[in-house]
Amino acid sequence: MSPDDLQTIPARSGRAQRLEAGQSITVINTHGTQVLDTWAFAAGDLGEYLSMEHTRSVNSRWLVGPGMVFVSTKRRPMLTLVEDRSPGVHDMLLPACSPEIYRELGCADGHASCQNNLHTALAAVGLAVPITPAPLNLFMNVPITADGALDRVPPTARPGDAVVLRAEMPLWIVFSACPQDVTPINGALRQPVEAHYRLG
Amino acid sequence: MSPDDLQTIPARSGRAQRLEAGQSITVINTHGTQVLDTWAFAAGDLGEYLSMEHTRSVNSRWLVGPGMVFVSTKRRPMLTLVEDRSPGVHDMLLPACSPEIYRELGCADGHASCQNNLHTALAAVGLAVPITPAPLNLFMNVPITADGALDRVPPTARPGDAVVLRAEMPLWIVFSACPQDVTPINGALRQPVEAHYRLG
Numbered sequence: 148m149s150p151d152d153l154q155t156i157p158a159r160s161g162r163a164q165r166l167e168a169g170q171s172i173t174v175i176n177t178h179g180t181q182v183l184d185t186w187a188f189a190a191g192d193l194g195e196y197l198s199m200e201h202t203r204s205v206n207s208r209w210l211v212g213p214g215m216v217f218v219s220t221k222r223r224p225m226l227t228l229v230e231d232r233s234p235g236v237h238d239m240l241l242p243a244c245s246p247e248i249y250r251e252l253g254c255a256d257g258h259a260s261c262q263n264n265l266h267t268a269l270a271a272v273g274l275a276v277p278i279t280p281a282p283l284n285l286f287m288n289v290p291i292t293a294d295g296a297l298d299r300v301p302p303t304a305r306p307g308d309a310v311v312l313r314a315e316m317p318l319w320i321v322f323s324a325c326p327q328d329v330t331p332i333n334g335a336l337r338q339p340v341e342a343h344y345r346l347g
Numbered sequence: 348m349s350p351d352d353l354q355t356i357p358a359r360s361g362r363a364q365r366l367e368a369g370q371s372i373t374v375i376n377t378h379g380t381q382v383l384d385t386w387a388f389a390a391g392d393l394g395e396y397l398s399m400e401h402t403r404s405v406n407s408r409w410l411v412g413p414g415m416v417f418v419s420t421k422r423r424p425m426l427t428l429v430e431d432r433s434p435g436v437h438d439m440l441l442p443a444c445s446p447e448i449y450r451e452l453g454c455a456d457g458h459a460s461c462q463n464n465l466h467t468a469l470a471a472v473g474l475a476v477p478i479t480p481a482p483l484n485l486f487m488n489v490p491i492t493a494d495g496a497l498d499r500v501p502p503t504a505r506p507g508d509a510v511v512l513r514a515e516m517p518l519w520i521v522f523s524a525c526p527q528d529v530t531p532i533n534g535a536l537r538q539p540v541e542a543h544y545r546l547g
Contacts, residue, residue, distance in 0.1 A: 199400070200442035200481040203497065209409075209440055210495030220479070222447040240409055242400035247422040278478060279420070281400040293493070295410030297403065 156183065156342045159326035161264030163272045164344070165190065166314035171229065174322070175343045176286050179306035180334030182325040183342055184243050184261040184282040187217070187225045190317035193274060195219045197226065199239045199281040211237040216315070217283060224315035233308035238287035240297060243279055244327050252329045264323035274319065285310060287325075287332060299332045356383065356542045359526035361464030363472045364544070365390065366514035371429065374522070375543045376486050379506035380534030382525040383542055384443050384461040384482040387417070387425045390517035393474060395419045397426065399439045399481040411437040416515070417483060424515035433508035438487035440497060443479055444527050452529045464523035474519065485510060487525075487532060499532045 153175075156162045166172060174183060189195040198220045203209050205218050213235070217226040243261035250256075262279045269275055286302045314320070322344070328337045353375075356362045366372060374383060389395040398420045403409050405418050413435070417426040443461035450456075462479045469475055486502045514520070522544070528537045 194477065198442065200440065204441050204448070207497055208495045209491050209497050212495055222445070222451065240400065241404050242398065245422070248404070251422065277394065281481070291409050295408045295412055297407055297409050 151345060151347070153343050153345050156322050156324045156344065158324055158339045158341045159259040159264075161261075161268030161321060161323040163268040163274070163319050163321045165272070166318055166320055168314055168316050171311055171313045171347055172320065173309050173311050173345050173347065174285060175307065175309045175345070176233065176302070176304040177306065177343050178340045179304045179308060180302055180336070180338075181340050181342045182287040182302060182327070182333055183285040184265070184323040184325055185285050186265060186280055186282050186321045188274075188276065188319045188321075189219060189225070190319060193276050195221050195223070196276070196280050197283065199283065203239060209239065211235070211239060225318055226320070227313045227315060228310060229313045230311035233286065233305075233310060234303040236286065236288050236303045238284035238289040240289055241284060241287070243282050243323070244325060245279070254329065259326035261323040261325050264326070265321055268321050268323070269319070272319070299330045301331050301334045351545060351547070353543050353545050356522045356524045356544065358524055358539045358541045359459040359464075361461075361468030361521060361523040363468040363474070363519050363521045365472070366518055366520055368514055368516050371511055371513045371547055372520065373509050373511050373545050373547065374485060375507065375509045375545070376433065376502070376504040377506065377543050378540045379504045379508060380502055380536070380538075381540050381542045382487040382502060382527070382533055383485040384465070384523040384525055385485050386465060386480055386482050386521045388474075388476065388519045388521075389419060389425070390519060393476050395421050395423070396476070396480050397483065399483065403439060409439065411435065411439060425518055426520070427513045427515060428510060429513045430511035433486065433505075433510060434503040436486070436488050436503045438484035438489040440489055441484060441487070441499075443482050443523070444525060445479070454529065459526035461523040461525050464526070465521055468521050468523070469519070472519070499530045501531050501534045
């Protein structure tokens with residue numbers, strides 16, 4: 148693919164993309180309402196992967212911040228948030244949605260989930276991992292209160308808002324356009340949509 | 348062991364304990380200053396384990412609260428906090444300390460870590476897992492600010508404070524008496540000490 152090619156993350160689906168060290172990827176919230184669950188796995192060892200808990204520790208932050216470096220389970224830098232052309236609201240607290248969550252919500256079996264999207268997207272490039280790490284939830288809006296509560300509300304992103312992530316090692320990055328259509332996490336219309344990315 | 352026997356979690360070390368469904372365990376901060384990293388694994392399938400991100404999701408809470416139910420990666424209840432005889436300050440945000448963390452802190456190789464303690468404690472009962480899940484950090488005091496920062500300060504627990512956890516399925520629970528002696532997370536003296544538990 149040419150660096151300028153716009154790639155689609157189809158609604159309710161996942162995409163895996165290989166990045167080399169130093170390579171950037173621009174992730175676009177095309178419609179402004181879409182959450183993108185995001186994972187990264189070291190190309191040389193899929194057992195080393197993006198860790199939300201180590202990222203909170205290294206940065207001494209529970210919220211994503213400008214220029215933040217996201218690290219692996221071995222605390223090696225994997226991704227840097229080099230530019231955030233959005234209101235900067237992302238989540239590092241909640242898990243990928245999974246078949247069990249949709250069962251709790253009363254959905255019929257077979258509802259798409261970020262968890263399944265991760266594994267399907269990896270399988271499409273011939274890869275597999277035995278677990279679903281806690282994702283970086285780009286554009287996801289999870290306000291908290293000081294007494295311990297958290298909520299799930301629509302993204303603050305506007306159509307075309309984007310983040311630029313730089314890979315700090317050879318890695319596979321995986322996105323899932325979150326298929327959640329029961330809570331308003333993907334906008335008040337509860338209508339999961341596509342998003343896009345481009346290399347560079 | 349008789350249910351009343353007091354079991355020791357030696358300073359800087361780990362202990363794995365099998366619990367049946369419905370069985371309770373009283374975890375005692377004997378000296379009041381000690382953090383206990385805590386994990387649980389389903390006895391029937393070690394690939395199902397205590398998940399901090401799913402626990403935050405199920406409870407819609409980022410802070411531990413009274414009566415909280417801690418769930419697995421498959422969102423099944425694993426542990427219930429049936430009683431908290433401490434000020435109630437525990438952490439669900441930070442990872443287990445690891446060899447990489449002590450390297451960052453300038454310690455000599457070979458410093459004990461909660462990560463290694465987990466795997467050593469499991470090996471002592473003939474078990475192994477390929478990853479280090481994010482732990483429930485009992486008695487760990489990680490204040491946050493609204494603008495996204497987090498800090499590491501001494502526990503608020505007093506000597507003899509305890510929590511009672513009930514197992515909701517057959518499981519292995521693992522504790523690590525955190526060996527962190529560089530930050531004040533185990534008290535201002537930075538002196539990791541033993542803790543205890545008893546069944547029932």
